[in-house]
Amino acid sequence: MLGVLGEILITVGVVVLLFIVWQQWFNDIVVAGDSRGQAAKLSQQLHDEAPPRATPDKSGDYGTPAVTPAASDGKRFGVLYVPRFGADYQVPIAGGTSTTQTLNTGDAGHYDSTQMPGAIGNFAIAGHRTTHGAPFANIATLRVGDHFYVQTKEGYYTYTFRNLQYVKPTQVQVLQEVPDAPVVSTASKDRLITLTSCNPKYSAAERIIAYGVFSSWQPLSAGPPSEITSIVAKG
Amino acid sequence: MYSALWRVLPGPWWLRVLILIILAAAVLYALVTWVFPFADSFIDSPDVTVGSS
Numbered sequence: 001m002l003g004v005l006g007e008i009l010i011t012v013g014v015v016v017l018l019f020i021v022w023q024q025w026f027n028d029i030v031v032a033g034d035s036r037g038q039a040a041k042l043s044q045q046l047h048d049e050a051p052p053r054a055t056p057d058k059s060g061d062y063g064t065p066a067v068t069p070a071a072s073d074g075k076r077f078g079v080l081y082v083p084r085f086g087a088d089y090q091v092p093i094a095g096g097t098s099t100t101q102t103l104n105t106g107d108a109g110h111y112d113s114t115q116m117p118g119a120i121g122n123f124a125i126a127g128h129r130t131t132h133g134a135p136f137a138n139i140a141t142l143r144v145g146d147h148f149y150v151q152t153k154e155g156y157y158t159y160t161f162r163n164l165q166y167v168k169p170t171q172v173q174v175l176q177e178v179p180d181a182p183v184v185s186t187a188s189k190d191r192l193i194t195l196t197s198c199n200p201k202y203s204a205a206e207r208i209i210a211y212g213v214f215s216s217w218q219p220l221s222a223g224p225p226s227e228i229t230s231i232v233a234k235g
Numbered sequence: 236m237y238s239a240l241w242r243v244l245p246g247p248w249w250l251r252v253l254i255l256i257i258l259a260a261a262v263l264y265a266l267v268t269w270v271f272p273f274a275d276s277f278i279d280s281p282d283v284t285v286g287s288s
Contacts, residue, residue, distance in 0.1 A: 003236075004236045007236040007237055008236065015266065018263075018266065018271075019266075019271055019274060022266075022267060022271045023271070023275055023278075026267070027271070027272075027275070097284045099280070099282075100276075103283060104280070109284075111284070126283045126284040126285075127283060128280065128281075128283055129281070129283065130280075130281065131280050132280060136283070167285065169282065169285060169286070170285070170286070171285055172285050172286055174285055175285065196283060196284060196285055197283045198281040198282060198283045202281060203281055204281040204282045207283070207284075207285050209285075
């Protein structure tokens with residue numbers, strides 16, 4: 001009788017170990033692969049639906065960036081490319097930061113209280129650093145000058161990485177138009193991108209924040225920026 | 236438990252091993268497809284957002 005109990009306990013132990021392997025490693029890879037696939041599909045779809053656009057002026061400038069309206073919860077509206085995160089890195093960006101609807105599918109989630117890409121202010125997104133596709137796994141490896149590319153149905157927005165910041169989970173000031181400004185309503189002149197994830201890895205004790213500053217914009221009809229051409233073309 | 240399973244299975248030893256491998260694969264498939272995602276929905280992954288929650 002005791003032998004049977006022992007066998008059951010060993011079996012349960014093995015199943016729990018299998019679960020950990022599945023959660024930390026296997027499911028992570030599956031979700032990441034699925035998420036990259038979805039991003040490629042969305043990117044292609046955005047290009048297919050893009051209207052022909054005006055040509056740039058003589059200096060190659062497309063003027064003030066066009067801004068898409070905010071997306072509803074869980075709806076994918078764009079794709080994030082970060083060459084520093086991998087040669088084929090692309091993840092969908094969805095509306096809202098709901099854990100089940102957006103983040104656990106491997107997407108980056110847009111804080112719906114913040115601005116949209118290209119708008120003056122702060123375009124803030126959240127993503128997992130471990131498990132569930134871990135889109136921001138390599139957030140701490142960013143170096144000054146690295147580029148973030150955001151694709152929406154309007155075009156490609158290029159942001160340049162500026163700095164990292166480590167904060168308490170309650171520090172919502174990082175999402176302000178002017179992050180950490182003492183007055184919440186401080187009006188901004190800049191266009192920022194803000195990435196938030198957990199810190200340290202596997203912990204919820206702190207948050208890691210990555211900021212980028214807007215560099216340029218081009219409509220979809222102008223094609224993807226040169227640094228990510230190969231990723232977009234691969235589809 | 237497992238010795239009883241071994242006795243219940245028909246055929247020579249290699250056939251029993253084959254059946255056990257197939258059974259194990261089926262159990263693993265069921266775990267990965269249904270049980271693990273279900274269990275995962277009860278486990279909070281580290282929160283990645285800033286906020287008061």
